[in-house]
Amino acid sequence: MDKYVELEVDVNGEEIFIVDARVLSSYSGRIKRILGKPKGVYYYQKVIFHDFPGGSSNFELIARFCYNNGRVDINPLNLSTITCAAYFMEMDEFITGTENLCQQVEKSLEEIKYWTWSELLVSLKQCQELLPGVCSFGTLAKCLDCLVKRLASSCETSSCPSTSSPDSFGFRFSCDTRSTDGPKNNFFRDSWWFEDLVAFNTRLIEMIVKSMVSRNFDNGSICRFLLFYQKSRFPSASMDDKIRIMEMVVETLYSLGTQSVSYKSLFWILRLSMKMDISQCCRAKIESMIGSRLDEATLDNLLLRSPIQRHHLYDVNLVLKFFKYFVGTGVCCMPLSRLKKVARLVDLYLLEVAPDPHLKPLKFLALINALPDYARDSCDEVYYALNLYFEVHSGLSEEQKMEVCFGLNYEKLSPEAVNHLSRNTKFPSKSAIHALFSQQCKSKRLLQDTNPAPLTDSPLTTLETSRKGTRDDSADQQIVLCVKKLDGSDENKKIRAHLQGMHWRVMELENDCRNMQIQMEQMVKSGFPNHAKAKSGVPKLCSYH
Structure with missing residues (x-):
């Protein structure tokens, strides 16, 4: 009498199959190991699979293969699931007059180049459901x-x-x-x-x-696809799925290089990520991609609203990170034109955030100093931003104001800005002194470095005309105004003494200018050579206005 082994197979809790264990064990090494040696003429066993690849429908295909003497229809629509199930059931060890199932699926896989596009997509869809085992x-x-x-x-x-x-x-x-x-x-x-x-x-x-x-x-095609994928999946995705998609997109874009994606798209990704709890590493990669191309940004890009839990109008901390990443790319090696673009952007941003009543002085100073000093040709915009900041933050002490003023390069202020600063009561007195002293030093260096310039066709006319004009407020007069603003405290007495010393030095400088003009007049009267071919007139610094 033939032995009969009734085998009950529970597949992932979906369905129960009653099969002949002898039939399955002749093709499946896994079933053979489970059953072991026969215990008698008839016995009953039960097997439970919790993670059978492809579920109950795929187990049915495996059973059909075993009952059909090792033959089954393998096609692109079931190849992926049958492959996983064949290796799961260890069907690569037994041959019963024909190829084992693993050999058959490998042979079928060689025909993949003849599959249609839709068949390839279906097969990949099955692989997706079988991850990670299918790998x-x-x-x-x-x-x-x-x-x-x-x-x-x-x-x-x-x-x-x-x-x-x-x-x-x-x-x-x-x-x-x-x-x-x-x-x-x-x-x-x-x-x-x-x-x-x-x-x-x-x-x-x-x-x-x-x-x-x-x-x-092509990296550009990959980036466009990733952005398309993100936009298509986000509307119906859960928050956890959105975070996974966001992190995958950012990681991939970062690996491809920042130039592969448009700058506008980077800010779109950033604004989306600000609403999600993505990892700090992922967030840092977005910020670095934006910061490295900051010369492509506009002021509107940087005007990002501050997080809800804070009181600031704009997210200054985030913008400071952008500047940090930009400087980190190596400002000493980049074209000066890029650096000046960002410097202009910084100045515009300063004017926008200056009215924020919650912006701390040191944070404002950090914005001013975000770029090296040589990035700016003029500091007038910084001065006007400081003026606005002091107007809104009227409660700052003199020491706090001076801390912020350390970011101002007085030598890069125009004469109009210095003149305005000398009368500006919102600025500390020391700041006005520094401005006037810097202007004085700059003027003195110009006199020392500049040789007498060639005269124009009619230098005497130029000198006479300059003397007839009404003289504007000179540095000397500005210093006198600063002295009048000081009260009688001990500290201000020292400042007054220092200003008076500056007053005498300015008078000496103007006397030198006057002597130089007299010498030039004498040179002209005595016949200055080639003066008719000269390209410039009397130096503006040495003439009265």
Whole structure:
């Protein structure tokens, strides 16, 4: 009498199968190990699988293979699931007059190059549901390789894959547009596959992108696809899924390089990420990508609202990070034009945030000092921003105001700004002194470094005309005004004495200018050579206005 072993198989709690253990054990090494040696003519056993690949429907295919003497229909629509199940059931060890199941699926996989586009997508969809187990059997790798080859070939020829199925959305979209011209249609031809891949989860998309990068796929196309994927998936995704998508997109864009994606798109990603609890590492990568290209930003880009839990109008801390990343790219090596663009952007930003009543002095100073001093040709905009800041923050002490004024390079102030500062009661007195003294030193250096310039055709006329004009407020008069503003405290007495010393030095400087003018007049009267060919007149510094 033949032995009969009744085997009850519970597949993932979905369905229970009653099978003959002898039949399954002749093809499955796993079943054979579970049953062990026969215990009698008839016995009953039960097996429970909690993680059977593909579930109950796939186990039914395996059972059919065993009951059908090792034959089963293997096609692109079930190849991925059968492969996983075959290795799960250890069906690579037994041969019963024909190839074992693992050998059959490997042979079928060699025909992947003849699959249609839609069959390839279905197979990848199955692989997605079988992750991560499917990664061990080579099926996923071959499907990804075939997919990327098709896409690369499609982008090179600006048409759809030759083996695409007519029922594929990508096929219709590509072929409908390939005969048209223009940049917009070229973009559509290169992106016909975007919609087909949107259904895949983030893990599979990440694998696809890595495969694209390994094959030197166009980085611009990858970036456009990732942004399309993010926009398509976000409306229906949960917050956890949104975070996973965001982090995957940022990590991939960061690995591809910042120039692969538009600057506008980076700020779009940033604004979305500010509403999510993404990892600090991911957030830092967004900020560094933006900061490294800060010369492409506009003022509107930087006017980011402060987080809800804070009182500031704008997120100054985030903007300071942008400047930090920009400087970190190596300002000493970059073109000066880039640096000056960012300096102009800093000055505009200072004027916008200065009225914020919650902005601390040291934070405002950090903004002023965000770039090296040589990035600015003039500090007038910084002065006007400080003037606005002091007007709003009227409660600051003299010491706090002086701390902020340390960021102001007085030598880069125009005479008009210095004149305004000398009368500005919102600024500390020491700041006015520093400004006037810096202007005095700058004037003295100009006198020392400048030789008598060649005269114009009529230098005497120029001198006489300059003397007739009404003289504007000189540095000497500005110092006198500063002295009058000081009260009688001990500290101000010292300042008054210092200002009076400056007053005498300015008078000496003006006396030197006057003597130089007299010498020039004498030189002209005695016949200054080649004065008719001179390109410039009397130095402006030495003439009265």
